[in-house]
Amino acid sequence: MIVEIDNVELSFDQRKILYGVYLKAERGKVTGIMGRNGSGKTSLLKIWFGSLKAKYSHIRIDGIHQRQKLFKSGKVVFLPQHQLLPTKIRISDAFELFDLDWRTFIEHFESFKKYEKMRIRELSSGELRVVETYLVLSAKKEIIFLDEPFSFVAPVYVEKLKALMARKKKDSVIVVTDHFYRDILEVSDRIYFLKNGYSKTIETEQDLANEGYVLTSSRER
Ligand SMILES: Nc1ncnc2c1ncn2[C@@H]1O[C@H](COP(=O)(O)OP(=O)(O)OP(=O)(O)O)[C@@H](O)[C@H]1O
Numbered sequence: 001m002i003v004e005i006d007n008v009e010l011s012f013d014q015r016k017i018l019y020g021v022y023l024k025a026e027r028g029k030v031t032g033i034m035g036r037n038g039s040g041k042t043s044l045l046k047i048w049f050g051s052l053k054a055k056y057s058h059i060r061i062d063g064i065h066q067r068q069k070l071f072k073s074g075k076v077v078f079l080p081q082h083q084l085l086p087t088k089i090r091i092s093d094a095f096e097l098f099d100l101d102w103r104t105f106i107e108h109f110e111s112f113k114k115y116e117k118m119r120i121r122e123l124s125s126g127e128l129r130v131v132e133t134y135l136v137l138s139a140k141k142e143i144i145f146l147d148e149p150f151s152f153v154a155p156v157y158v159e160k161l162k163a164l165m166a167r168k169k170k171d172s173v174i175v176v177t178d179h180f181y182r183d184i185l186e187v188s189d190r191i192y193f194l195k196n197g198y199s200k201t202i203e204t205e206q207d208l209a210n211e212g213y214v215l216t217s218s219r220e221r
Contacts, residue, residue, distance in 0.1 A: 001062060003059070003060070004022070004024045007057060008056065009054055009056040010054040018043060018054070018197050020197055023175075027169070030175075031173075032191040033193075035195060036195070036212075048070060048145065051069075051071065077145070079147055084135075087119070088121070090120075125151075126153045144174045145176075146174070150178045162186065181213065191203065
């Protein structure tokens with residue numbers, strides 16, 4: 001499966017946010033999106049998913065223009081930047097909601113064993129992000145959008161989530177954005193950088209330095 005978005009035009013009031021964007025994401029590859037704060041990454045994911053209306057946007061799946069919002073196809077799952085799960089439910093209920101097996105999760109995230117009967121509100125921000133990202137990645141959808149899955153997450157769990165993404169990309173189109181740029185560079189097979197409303201492909205930390213996203217490439221230090 002190949003999912004593309006182009007001809008995006010988004011403004012808020014008179015402020016142009018996106019106007020020269022083309023992204024292509026495909027099964028078998030993780031597609032990363034990077035850019036400074038406010039460059040439009042979240043907006044772009046929302047337009048792609050269908051929860052934000054742009055003046056123009058053109059979305060294709062396997063070359064076929066999609067008239068309906070992508071989320072209506074039932075093929076896509078979206079981890080939003082802000083909390084996904086309701087705070088009152090138990091963690092075990094969240095696994096039931098996603099039709100996923102708690103024991104499989106525990107095989108990979110053993111230290112979460114003690115939380116099974118706890119409620120979502122009892123998790124720390126990072127623990128919640130691990131659970132939410134795991135659920136979304138494991139949701140057996142053809143298209144997976146992840147907006148900042150690594151926020152608040154300890155390096156050991158980031159590694160586990162990256163390994164999960166590497167496994168899941170065989171079955172699903174995965175698009176991810178995050179400011180943990182080294183992790184995005186590592187896990188992504190193709191990376192787009194958003195700047196001044198446009199997208200361009202980048203590959204290395206040096207490219208990010210050239211775009212002014214990081215101060216200097218670590219190789220130069
Ligand atoms: N509902 C809104 N109303 C007005 N302006 C908005 C709205 N949503 C986003 N914006 C503006 O659009 C721009 C892009 O926001 P967006 O959240 O897409 O950026 P981002 O690249 O995801 O940023 P970050 O890395 O900080 O999460 C920002 O300047 C933001 O202020």
